[in-house]
Amino acid sequence: MCGIAGIFDLAGHREFNAELLAAMNQTQFHRGPDEGGQFLEPGVALAHRRLSIIDLSSGQQPMSSDDGNLCVVYNGEIYNFRALAEELKAKGYQFRTRCDTEVILYAWQEWGPRCVERFRGMFAFAIYDRREQTLFLARDRFGIKPLFYAVLPDGQLIFGSELKVLKAHPQLPRELEPRAVEDYFALGYIPEPKTIYRGVHKLHPGHTLLLKRGIPVPSSQQYWDIPFASVQLGSEEDTRRELMDRMKEAVDIRMVAEVPLGAFLSGGVDSSAVVAMMAGLQSDPVNTCAIGFDVKQFNETEFARMVADRYKTNHFEQTVSSDDFDLVDILATLYDEPYADSSAIPTYRVCQLARQRVTVALSGDGGDESFAGYRRYRWHMNEEKLRSSLPLGLRKPVFGALGRIYPKADWAPRVFRAKSTFQSLARNSVEAYLHSVSLAKDDQREQLFSERLNRELQGYRAIETFNHYADRSPTEDPLSLIQYLDMKTYLVGDILTKVDRASMAHSLEVRVPLLDHSLMEWVSGLPTDLKLRGQEGKYILKKTMEPLLPNDVLYRSKMGFGVPLANWFRGPLRQRLHSSITEGGLAETGLFNQEYLEKLVGQHLSGRRDHSAVLWSLLMFEATTKHDDFGF
Template sequence: MCGIAGIFHLSMAKPVDPQRVRAMTQVQAHRGPDGEGVWTAPGVGLGHRRLAIIDVAGSPQPMVTEDGRYALTFNGEVYNFTEVRAELEALGHVFTTHGDTEVILRGWRQWGPDVLPRLNGMFAFAIHDAVDGTLFLARDRLGVKPLHYAELADGALIFASELKGLLAHPMLRRTPDFTAVDDYLGLGYVPDDACIVAGVKKLAAGHWLAARRGMPLGRPVQWWDVSFADRARGSVAAREAKLLHHLREGVRSRMVADVPLGAFLSGGVDSSAVVAMMAEVSDHAVETCSIGFDEASHDETRFARIVADRFATRHRTRMVAAGDFGLIDTLAAAFDEPFADASALPTYRVCELARERVTVALSGDGADEAFAGYRRHAFHLAEERARALLPGRARSAIGALGDRFPKLDWAPQRLRAKTTLQALGRSGEEAYARSVGVTPPELRARLYAPEAARLLGGHRAEDRYVAAMRAAPARDALDRAQYADIKIWLPGDILTKVDRTSMAVGLEAREPLLDHRLVEYAATLPVSMRVRGGSGKWLMKRALAGHLPDEILHRRKMGFVTPIGAWFRGPLAGAAEAIAHGSALAETGWFDAATIASLTADHRAGRSDHGRLLWQLLMLDKSLGRLFGLGRAAVAE
């Protein structure tokens, strides 16, 4: 895994200062502690930081063809590079290295953009063509690896793996984009079609972008999409067999490495399935690691141990205290943009633990999106079926009843009817967009000062979900929800979290359950084979019945849980109160200080649970301080 950066002059071939490119890569040194490289030519400069995984002693980057025409800087792994290499050798190409970098470079020479569908992997790369005067940027199908870019006033296009790489360029203006703040508060992260620094863009998953000197920068082109429009045929047994085949292939292909390799093991179905498949093909004990919590209600280590014992892994566990909030500043620095998924804390800790013994770790991320494993998927399906039975007036009346129903945060789940009643009164797309979100539009409106509403100009975080679901290549409501999750939630939250926390400690994380062949197959499954009996991942669990214990397959999903609500009533109470006064948030003029103070007081007194919102505001405050020099955070640094 690596960090990349570069500069390309669009208007004319002006000289590029190598030190400027080096500065953009050095701030990403954590992504590639094993080496660095900078290459420049008239009008272009490419930079690279290397974490050596395959062909450790070879494949230096940036890599240039022997005739000097093509130059490549590449972040990621191509898992099928030996097969693509064999195809290229049959066409007459001669290789001088043993890694995947040269395969991309010679594949580009042979096929141009058509090399992309041949690559099975996670990647973001840039290729410069000296003859055509072009720069080509590409990102993998599902957005496992990030790529940011921006146009500068001097006519340069700059790009980098992380936002901090762009910020190292002195000509990038640091102006906040408030619409991205609304996105962040609404969703808990800044999605891939937005950035908190105005003018910065992220290349979308499954897209490429071509720049040609003397021409305006064009629009990104989609080269891959997942379709839920078709349904696979065959018996349940045949579908199980095919699912297991794709699962095995996804794991097997991601076990290729010239450095120590292991796996995260939470004790849930997904990570346990990955470990089971690894144990099948490994000739030695698999290295696994887990994070436990000192609160029994949050701890999953017992389940991880069951799986570790079954497959005789070399398992390690590290306990995390409920008060382990000391990573706040570390995470703010790692993510650059505000990121409110509090599971980033334990994810960072498990990456730290893994890095003590391995350089590559396989994770279980992706199955929930592909096989409808989130509880919200089953709820959405049930709500959509209820909507179909209710006439429009009845739905409107139910929604109005929900608006008047008390919000019972303290009550058992079955008594919290307010959200369900409100959801039934809305369209399916609107209701699902809100179920995925964190801070609803009504509460955001209370938080904002009058000037903020003007800056938004009607922008609303939820609208991208509504649009994605309505445009989805899909047959069913569940299809549309999963499609939107794969396009928005997966790259914006899940994959960003894993990339930043793993790269922060120099660890490569691989996601075998996001092998595109497995994802594409899962999208063809009938709804009843994804959700059945109010539970998701039905066919996946059935297929794994002979591989994992029932205690693992059918236990309640937990995930990483962080007690942020308790923190803001205890050790972080002072930090919450400071947000409303004298903080970066207060300096922006976007927020109503009295509203924030009131919400903080209600949370501390136990009248309401605003823990997630306060966490969002705290992480936003940290980010604004780091990026734009606002508030006390900037002064402290």
Template sequence: MCGIAGIFHCGTPKPVDPRRIERMTDAMVHRGPDGGGVWTDQGVGLGHRRLSIIDIEGSPQPMLSADERAMLVFNGEIYNYRDLRRELKELGARFHTDGDSEVILAAWQKWGPACLSRLDGMFAFAIYDRTERVLFLARDRFGVKPLYMANLSDGSLAFASELKGLLAHPLLRRQADPLAVEDYLTWGYVPDHRCILKGVEKLPAGHYRLLRHGGPPAPSVQWWDIDFSGRHSGSTADLSAQLLHLMREGVESRMTADVPLGAFLSGGVDSSSVVALMADASREPVNTCSIGFDVAALDETGYARRIAERFETDHRERIVDPDDFGAVDLLAGMFDEPFADASALPTWRVCQLAREHVTVALSGDGADEAFAGYRRQVFHAREEQVRSILPQALRGPILGGLGRIWPKADWAPRPLRAKSTLQALGATGEEGYARALAVTAPEMRSQLYTDAMERQLDGYRAEQPFVELMRNAPARSGLDRAQYADLKFWLPGDILTKVDRTSMAVSLEAREPLLDHRLVEFAAGLPYGARIKGRQGKWLLKHTMERFLPRDVLYRPKQGFVTPIAEWLRGPLQNEARAIATSATIADTGWFSTSRLKRLTENHISGSADHSRLLWQLLMLDRSIGNLAITL
């Protein structure tokens, strides 16, 4: 696991100052504390920071190919590199190291961009071909590893693993993009199609870009997509056997490391499944770690402890409480862009705990997206059944109208909180699911924005690209489309960003075995009943793991990695909540009505409404703007 950076002159090749590359990589030293390197040639420069995981002594970067034709910088791991190495050696390739980096170089030289489909792993890399004079940038299927890019005023393209790498370049403009603010306020993060800074973009997951000196601007090319349009046949027993085989392969392939290895253990289905299969494949006790909370209703350490005892792991745990709020500025600095998934705080803490004992940790991320494990996916599937019975002409005016006038009663019992359901049913499936996923509804955003902000948005709403993504999905049902959007939009923008930044901040490599692409491709073809049965999502996975895990772990209501922000902002952190509305940084943007911010803050503190997620969003936005020194 590493950090990469580079500069490429797309027009006339100009000299690249190696000190500039070095400053970019030094800004990301946390991603690779074990070493670094810089290489430059006419019109190109590549930089690297290394966290040694495989072939610890033998794979320094930037790495030159055996025939000295190509140069590589690489962030990630290739899990099938040994198989590829054997195949390439049979085809005449020569190797001087024992790691996966040199395998990528040889694969590129043999197959060109088609090499990507042969790589099983998480990666973002850049290869400069010295013969063809081209730069090849690529990102893995799901976007586990990030890659930021920016076209600069001197005609060059700069790229880096994190935005802070680009911020080290003196020519990068720091002007805020108001469309990204709308995206952020909607989703709680800035999705991959946008960046908080104008002129900066992210290479999308499953895409590559091929740039040539003097050539025309090169668009990103999609090299992989997930297809939900097919369906597997076979009995439950057959499907379960296939699933278990693929899960074992995903876990065992990610246990390869030349450094200490462990796992995150929340006590939920996914992390418990990973730990169970790790214990089954390991001769030594698995290192596990858990984070809990000082609010008993949200604390799952008891379940994690049961799994640790069941598989005799070497287990450690730690508690997060309001005192951890003091680290919020550090948290904001990890992400650069505003990021308001409150579970980032405990994720960072569990990464810190893991790093005290291991260098690599496996997680259970990805299974909810692939197997329909989120409650919103189950609700959406049921709503789609209603939509199939009632035409839009009836649903829109009747159910949508009711949703508009129904009170938003956060304090009421769940059956009486029907506003969101009515609004969703009054819309199309895609619009309804966008509403279910959004942190802040469009009505609330409109209330908060100033007239000046609305003019800058010029009618844009963050739901628009999400709805288009769902409508164009290779899918057969509404559930398919929801899962597709979760895998393509939510997963890289929120979940994987959270894990990458918090783990890399402490120089820990996190791996996601349940995101093995063969496993996810299998999951995409499962029939409806293997995904959702009654009110149970992720049914086949739970059924398959019954031989390993207790039923009350498998079938208890999903809780998620929830931080007690609502309670904290009403109690020990209420002064911090009030400070958000009076923040000079927020006020200076001119984006929000200060009086409305004050009112919603007091409504939250009084308990008459739950605005905790929105307040946390504004808090993280405030910190990020200050850290980035953004111009408005």
């Protein structure tokens, strides 16, 4: 895994400063501690940090073509690069290395922008074409690898693997994007293509951007989307066999490495399935690692051990203390912009543990989205049945009124939290799903924000992000629609961002076989009752894995990868909560209603309400702004 950086003059051929390029590249040293390189000529500057995985002796970047016309910097893995190399050799191309970077160069030369359609893997790269005076940026289909870019006021385009690369450029404007603040407090992350800065963007997953000197920056172009198109199936038994074969192949092609390789093993269905596949594909024991907690309701290590014992893996565990909150400030600098998923703490720790043993780790990320594993899917579909049975003219006023007057019961099991259910039933399907996943609900955000911020939002609300994707969804099936929304927002903005930053902080490459695009295209087309059957999520995946995994792993209640936030805020983080939220910090930004902040803290500390998710998002926002200038 690697980091890339660059500057491109959209207007002419100015000379770029090698020291500035080096400084930008140095901010991402952690992404590639093995080697670094630069390429500069009038009008373009490219830089690279390398974590060597394949072809350790060669494959240095930036890499140029034989004729010197092309130059590439690249982050990721192209798993089918050998097959593509053979195809390109048959067309007359000569290769100097055994790495996938050179394949990208000649794939561009042969197929141009459509080369990305042939790549199977995770990637973000930039190719400079001297003859055409173009810079081509591309990102993989799911956004496993990040790519940020911005156009500076003087016509320079800068890009990098992390936001900190761009922030190292002294001309980058630091103007806060109000819509990103609204999105963040709704979702806990800032969804693509926004960043916390106005005018700084993330390249959409499955998109490319072709820049040509002397021409205004165009819109990015989409080259792939999740199809959700029905697939031809035989019996359920045949479907299980096909799923097994497809998963094995997706895992197998991700086990190619010239460095130590292993897997995360949480004890959940997805990571356990990946480990079971790996064990059947190699003769040596699989290296596995797991993080446990000293709080029983958050600890899954006994289930991880079941799988480790069954496959006799080289298993390593580490217990994380229930007060492991010292990472708050580290995480703030790691993510560069507000990020509120508290599971970033154990994710950071499991990557730290894995890197002690391996350089590459396979994970089970993507299984919940593709096979409908989240509990919220079941709740949404239960509500959808009732929602569809009542006309909007009746449903909205009746349930809207009940939602307003019914008392909130954060302490109760969800089945008894009628207020939230009534509020969801008063909304359409997309609005209801956003309501169910929001950290701070619509009315909370309006009270949370200052008059100034509400005014600057100009009526914008986070639902516009969901509506944008819902309008472009290839499916109208209720379950498939919310899976699609998650793949476009939560998967890339939260899950993949979390894993990329946490793993790269430790120079660890993480591969995600369940997000193999060929596998996902097929899975997306399965009938929804093979994903969610009754109240059982991941139905077909669990049935497929029954011969390979214990029922205690497959059919136990989902725990998630969480931390005891509510207890932290009423205990060891109590003082931090006051100093960050009610005694300064956030108040100085002018973005928040101080009276409402104090109300949230008071209600939580008294035990009357559980505001832990919102308070954590506020704490992480304050920690991030403390380390940067957001132009308040």
